[in-house]
Amino acid sequence: MAVLVYNRGADWTQEIYQAVHDRVLPDPGNPPAGLLAHVAAPSERGGWQVVDVWESEADYRRFVEEKVVPAAQEVGAPPFDTKVVETFYHLIP
Template sequence: MTVLVYNQAADWNQELYQSTFDRVIPDRTNPPAGLIAHFASAREAGGWQVIDVWESEDAFRRFLEESIIPAAKDLGAPPFDTSIVELHNSLIP
């Protein structure tokens, strides 16, 4: 089941996000298995947010556990909040 994943953290910023991203996806032409779309930006209230679409929650969780969390820990990054919901519809023109 396709899912929308929303990650956010008040203590993250563009530099920390980019450092983590560069470690976990060093080759943009070879994204992680199951990733459909990825978007990242500053939050209006401060901090950083990432919105992804994944083929399944399992694919996201595998990438989270095997890649994102270890890279974030290596960088001394604070934890982030994650919400996952089943995606009902999408349109990518």
């Protein structure tokens, strides 16, 4: 079952996001297994937010553990909050 993943870093900035993104996804034409959609933007409450659609929560968790956490630690990024919900429907043309 596909999942919608909300990540919000209250102390993240566009620069921190970009530094992590460049490390975990150096070639946007070659996304990680299971990633269906990825969107990043400033949060209306401050900080930065990322919304993804993944084929499964397991795909998302594996990517975070293997790629995102090490890259975030490398650049000294602050922690972020995550919420995962199963999707009812998604359309990604």
